[in-house]
Amino acid sequence: MERIKLELNEKREGAFNLYIDDKKLGEMVISITNNLLTVYHTEVAPEAEGKGYAKKLLDEMTAYVRANNLKVVPLCPYVHAQFKRHPDEYQDIWKK
Template sequence: MAEIKIRLNQKQHGAFYVLEGEQQMGEMVIGIAGKALTAYHTEVLPEAEGKGYGRQLLDALVAYAREHQLQVVPLCPYVHAQFKRHPENYADIWNPEAAAE
């Protein structure tokens, strides 16, 4: 079973990581500034594709944003595509009009 962890440095930059045992299978690079959580990039190892790790990382990001009352800025193409595809699932943490300003 995969485990999702978050690591942030003192400047609130870091990533969510998906681990299989001790091996990192993927990551979602993020940064937090004020009440904004920016998702920059999501990547899963080629041999781990198709196992749902990207979705697990996204779910962890969404749960973290909700828990900490943050608004997500989806600069990552994967996160942005999911937000656009299912806006009703993310309405509380994403304001697409604010991103366009």
């Protein structure tokens, strides 16, 4: 069973972590400052690649951002590419 969990430290740095059967197989590294969520890196373990998990991490992050009225600074190449590829889907949360 898969689940995505936001895990942050006291400085509001951390990641959306993807767990499958309690094994961490993916992460989207982020930090939150004021009303900005910065995405630094997205990675899925080789054995979990090609199954849409990066997109699931992206969907979880965007839902969190919208629920908390934040904007996204997409420094991660994957997230930035998705924002550029689908601008209508992300324009409300994209801090350009």
